[in-house]
Amino acid sequence: MPECPYRDPFKEARRKSPVLETEFDGEPVAMLVGHKAVRTAARDHATFSSDAPFRVPIPREEDVRTVRQYPLEVDPPVHAEYRRLIDPFFRRPLEPAYVQRIENLIEELLVDALKRDSIEIVRQFAIPLQSRALTYLLNMPESEAEIWITWGTHVFRDESGVSKGAEMEAYTNSLFDQAESDPGDDFFSALVKARFDGRPLTREEMQGYANIAFAGGRDTIINSVATAFGLLADQPSALIAMRANPKLIITASEELFRFASPVTHLARICPVDTSVHGVDVPAGNLVSLNWAAANFDDSVFDDPEQFQIDRKPNPHIAFGKGVHNCPGAAHARVIIRGLFKKLTEMISAITIVSERRKVEKEADYERVNAYHELTVKLESSASSPDCK
């Protein structure tokens, strides 16, 4: 089967300049599209600030949530204290038992998938995997995932057009009520018990942490998982190579994060008038850090539009860069490595039955990012059918 290269929508723009002048929500945005330009800006919080509630995501999110997200939407020095409070949870994926638990979950989902003629990966595989895995990260009962599964691919902007933002805020608020009356060892109880510079967190801050844990940790994982299936179906040689050499699972996972770049871009606000590579950005206006564009910069990556599972070095910035770099990366890595591992062990072929790509249609570009729907047939690598 021909290996279909992805088309990087920022290629032309990046050849001309590291910054693309575009617009979102009817406002000008200076979008950084070169690897070096994005990296450097991500570390310069004085010039490019995250102290901008609702505005770090693009489009802006006043319409879908009522709380500032922590630690995303604050700058150093307070950022470090906000971040410290949640780090122990985000380090849980480094424990071997956690890795095992994720692998068992993936195996269970694949066993179930193999019983069907075909499976719709987004809703029948990726969403349950993401939601159940998140209960491990947040140390919640696995049964809670049943509620989270009903929120769709993106809590705020599912394709149905209905935002689950208000429902989610009411739900997390009730979790904090419960944690206050009967604290346990979960993420929500930890926030209730936490001390920020000696004081308890306000309920609004707690809600801000919960908000990004659910919203930020959701479509990113779902899109990575669906893209992994799509790529392996298009490029069967990749699955075969990983099976022959399991060391490739690690490099292939990093390549997946680069190639999928599930978070296209995020914003920073300029507190004062700033010249950004020759583009004038007035105080209060936005600069976009385009991680996806940076990850296809051919001054850093050879043949960036090819998915090369043995790519090394691979200094992608799919998880951001600098102090805000993604704390969920360890969890995401355990999931994707576990998925590749179990696919090599259990599946001999993935064939696409039907697909509907998700396209980000913006003023100056269209970017294909993952799938609304991806139905595949999976073939078991066990030579004879299971005869239990």
Add this chain to the structure above:
Amino acid sequence: MAKVTFVTTDGTEVSISDANGSLMEIATANGVDEIEGACGGVCACCTCHVKIRPEWLGKVGKAEEAEQDMLDEEDGTDERSRLGCQVELTDDLDGLVVDVVPL
């Protein structure tokens, strides 16, 4: 096969004999504190930062471009800094001593 010693921030020395692979792989396989190797060795995370003892700098050699770019953007790096995942422990490096940099 060679011997390498990691000196962690509290002064603990962890020596591993008959080691091979990259410094990151050796450190993570032997539970050396503060070397995480999050990205598995592709220059995408900087959680394997070490400082080479001056007497070994010549033999270990300099970082390639992708690695140097990462180091240039990390806090607390200097001319002794390398990413552990990019340094293979060869026989010439038998006896190497490196300082671990906190995460």
